Amino acid sequence: MPYFKADYVYPVSSAPMRNAVVHTNEQGQIISVLDESASQAIESSEIAVFNGMITPGFVNAHCHLELSHLLNKMPEHTGLVGFIKHLQQIRNNDSALIEEAAIEHQQAMYEAGIVAVGDICNSTHSLRAKQKGMLHYHNFIELFAFNPDKASESLKHGEQLLAAYKNLHGEKQYFNASITPHAPYSTSHALVQMIAEHASNKGMPLSIHNQESKEELSMYLSGSGAFIQMLYDFGINTAHWKTNAAGSMLSIAALINRQTKMLWVHNTYTSKEELQSVLNMLPHSYFCLCPNANLYIENTLPDLSMMMAFKEHVCLGTDSLASNHSLSILSEMQTIYKAFKIDFEALLRWATLNGAKALGFEEKIGSIEPGKTPGLNVIIGTPSGFDENSSVKRLL
Ligand SMILES: [Zn+2]
Numbered sequence: 001m002p003y004f005k006a007d008y009v010y011p012v013s014s015a016p017m018r019n020a021v022v023h024t025n026e027q028g029q030i031i032s033v034l035d036e037s038a039s040q041a042i043e044s045s046e047i048a049v050f051n052g053m054i055t056p057g058f059v060n061a062h063c064h065l066e067l068s069h070l071l072n073k074m075p076e077h078t079g080l081v082g083f084i085k086h087l088q089q090i091r092n093n094d095s096a097l098i099e100e101a102a103i104e105h106q107q108a109m110y111e112a113g114i115v116a117v118g119d120i121c122n123s124t125h126s127l128r129a130k131q132k133g134m135l136h137y138h139n140f141i142e143l144f145a146f147n148p149d150k151a152s153e154s155l156k157h158g159e160q161l162l163a164a165y166k167n168l169h170g171e172k173q174y175f176n177a178s179i180t181p182h183a184p185y186s187t188s189h190a191l192v193q194m195i196a197e198h199a200s201n202k203g204m205p206l207s208i209h210n211q212e213s214k215e216e217l218s219m220y221l222s223g224s225g226a227f228i229q230m231l232y233d234f235g236i237n238t239a240h241w242k243t244n245a246a247g248s249m250l251s252i253a254a255l256i257n258r259q260t261k262m263l264w265v266h267n268t269y270t271s272k273e274e275l276q277s278v279l280n281m282l283p284h285s286y287f288c289l290c291p292n293a294n295l296y297i298e299n300t301l302p303d304l305s306m307m308m309a310f311k312e313h314v315c316l317g318t319d320s321l322a323s324n325h326s327l328s329i330l331s332e333m334q335t336i337y338k339a340f341k342i343d344f345e346a347l348l349r350w351a352t353l354n355g356a357k358a359l360g361f362e363e364k365i366g367s368i369e370p371g372k373t374p375g376l377n378v379i380i381g382t383p384s385g386f387d388e389n390s391s392v393k394r395l396l
Contacts (some may be wrong), residue, residue: 003023006050022376027373030372059329061358069101120320121161136361208241246369259284268298316351316355317355337388
């Protein structure tokens, strides 16, 4: 049925409308949003009516689909260093099992109303799932090499992986890819610079895990601490490492071209001054929050009250099932709502349009506007009643 009505329609690009009707064509493209009086002209038998709020499809701006087989395999509250060490121990090389888990949880994302994903790739294990063409993807081909001498070798590996992803083209779906650094504690500045200047990344977003733990700060400011010890324990030469008073985020930002769209993921220990300075340096920055993963690993959350000053740059991600119980953007919204009581309209914008902008997908998705094909969800509940009990049903 091409007409969808609910108590509220949230186009996101404009104000919410009570008792409005969304008109789409058979391909799910938005034709118009009719207010209550304009919708009187439509035969009521033509309209599918729902209790709740119609929203655009969700955007999961940070995920690792290829880690879906690690659901319920990792202990909680270990801190990031403990998490990484544990992850190294339980690495699984059973490709069929990893690929099947990616397919299963891609389906779960689809059913949870997610239409697009910014997905971190260290392998080709997620390709089989992605070939199904169910979701839009920006594939972040992620590299890490702490030793600057290994930067060229790492980049070569990234180029090979990128080629595998470039071979796959979406017809109806976005399917883009760029080479990207993992984190300031795992990727040398030499490698970050090579990635920033890589020809294939022109016009593409980059991403980096940023200040997910306090140890990142001590590594940059004092030159020692748990990360340096961890790298040493992994047999990685850390002799070249020097302190850097600017801290990790601003040191990395200084290596990136000003026009680049940059997704900073987590930002759990990032200060207001750093966020402001980064926006001055890289105005196309997005701050991607993964609150459920932060609770899972570090049992803490970024200061969302402070981040409201930058709310036009905030988007949401689930991170992986190694550090989350589900790949659900609604669940991330509920975690933030529970802790900070952020208003629903802002949360929804983070979950839709801002994620679409962060991935460069805003021409097609992220808001209910004529000509777009954003997918449609209905969230059961009223705006004042949005809470942990709200649920989502995918309409398109
Ligand atoms: Zn991640």
